[in-house]
Amino acid sequence: MTIDDRNHRPPSASRRLFLQRASLLSGMIALGGGSYLYNPKGVWAADPIKVGIATDLTGPISWGGIPNSQVAKMAIEQINASGGLIGRPIQMILEDTATNEQLAVTKVRKLVTQDKVDVVFGGITSSMRNAIKDTIVNRGKTLYIYPQLYEGKECMPFLFCTGPTPAQQCDTFIPWLIKNGGKKFYLPSADYVWPHVLNEYARKTIVKNGGEVIGEEYFPVDHNEYSAAVNKIMSSGVNVVFNTTIPPGVAAFFKQLNEAGFQKRGGRLACVYYDENALGITPAHEIEGLASCLDYFRAVNDPFGNQMQAQYAKLYGEKALFTAGSGSTGMYRGIKLWEAAVKEAKSVKREPVAVALDHAKISEGPGGGCEMVPGTRHVKMNMYTAVSKGGKYEIVEKSKGAVMPGECG
């Protein structure tokens, strides 16, 4: 072949190439990315109930989205294995919202308009919930259940929140911190909605219990250099660091704080999203004595939770654990409460299910049973305070009965 030949290729070659690429591209668009359909096993006479799960399987929030989707799948398979719900199997449609709010709106619109799901579970961050709730509830006329611990104040009709609220995470925890740490608090925080609103509540609770807030400081969410804050903490005699800075920066912060000798001089580290997954973020000795308050820890050691853990580990291994901080307990609770509501309503229609869900109750769950507080669309649940020792949590306090969410009342 001469050089001339190469320069005068027959036009069909590039046309073929164009057709190949065009078909590949259109194929990719048609299939869409990150949609997964899980059909119920076995043969069923009735049409399936469709459950939409929209969560972050990729992107920075996938630490929560991955275990969330796994526990949802496990719970739905359990329901199907025990004969389905009101005689019908459940089909799960999982959408990856990729930690991207714009993309998520498109994904949930697909769920409510194209798939016509009967309920949507999902969202980890508050910004995600705020981005998708209108599409689901108002335009899609669909029930929405949000599983993660959050800052509260979400009182939209047909939106039920099944994770702990600031009242649940602070009311028993802060008095414990004052008793087991001291009165001087420092609130280092990431600069987004959850820390701001949570700190408002925490500050009130601290003052009410005789403590004082020495400093409250906000850092960019991807901040990773905390020497100035560590110095202020060390030089002002702070007893309790109530942390709401987030990963990945939190690793550097805890390390710097530990190396500066905060724990050595008797300081108490506290962080209310810290669960068993988060224990991996820093070496155990750097967060020795860290206290957290959540609706479930493995260390609660309840038979129901243990059995769930064993089954979860068998299905998904030990990488993304079933924990409270990832919203996974909230997801399980949400699905079971919704199941109870559908059973009572004998329908999957939004209005009757919402009426039944308003007072739904489950007797068993990880960390104990729970129930909706009528008229608030929030859940009353047991709360546990745990302290990290040698890389494991030990339960140091259990709430006296279920704690009220204190929202929308």
Add this chain to the structure above:
Amino acid sequence: MSSVVAFFFDVLAYSSIFVLVVLGLGVIASMMGIFNFAHGEFVLLGGYTVYLFHSLGLPVWTGMVAAPFAVAMVGLVLERVVIHRFYATPIVAMLGTYAIGLALRESVRSLLGGQFYSVTAPLVGSFSFGEISISRWRTAVILITAVVMVGCYLLLTRTRFGLKVRAALENPALARASGISTSRVYAATFTFGAALAGLAGGLMVPIYAISADMGVPFLIKSFLAVMLGGMGGFEGAIAGAALVGATSAALPWAIKPVVADVLVFVIAIAIVKFRPEGLLSKWRS
């Protein structure tokens, strides 16, 4: 007194980490004119190598030694397969490397299950002098950065390889006419830049924990550092990095961290306005 020492140590430690990250980026950007948006992910791969060694039960420092070599191999393969096609079109190179970075980041994310893992530093704890405590590992990072900086400088100014690299940058046509294979030099430079990123990632892991987004917070500020330092010279990138690193670490001592984060960019833009050629640029001279 103790807080003065803490201040200078912390500013120096953070600047060192930052210089280490920018070094690789600066070498590639100033020697080849390619803005490598996958740099953060090269840093991540370095960290991931250390994590792999750690999870296999090998000593952490062996992982840190292996990280630059592992990432260099990835860099070399990418350069030969993809990046070398972009040399004529820097804008396409940005988009292309961004895509590569995204693919690498999400691959590591799925390997880690989206979670964060810690790696214990080879040197644990801190030196205490009275009230002052100085982190051992950060001290080590400062020293390693100094050694690497000097090493890079000698490599690029005192060796045959450095001469070829500079020749290929200044006048590619003449370099080729003189018998230098510019494509090989570019491949070697890119590989070298990747190795530096790998080293930075390996040394950073004990401080920041491994997660898929480990390299992301550094990327934009690294570009700022390269811009500030001026293209064309490798010392410029270091000066830029030191300045950006130091202001990022120092400003939160005086003002709100959220404001400080923005102010770093404002200061940098102001400097670029008055010295558009960069702090130490040879570009237009």
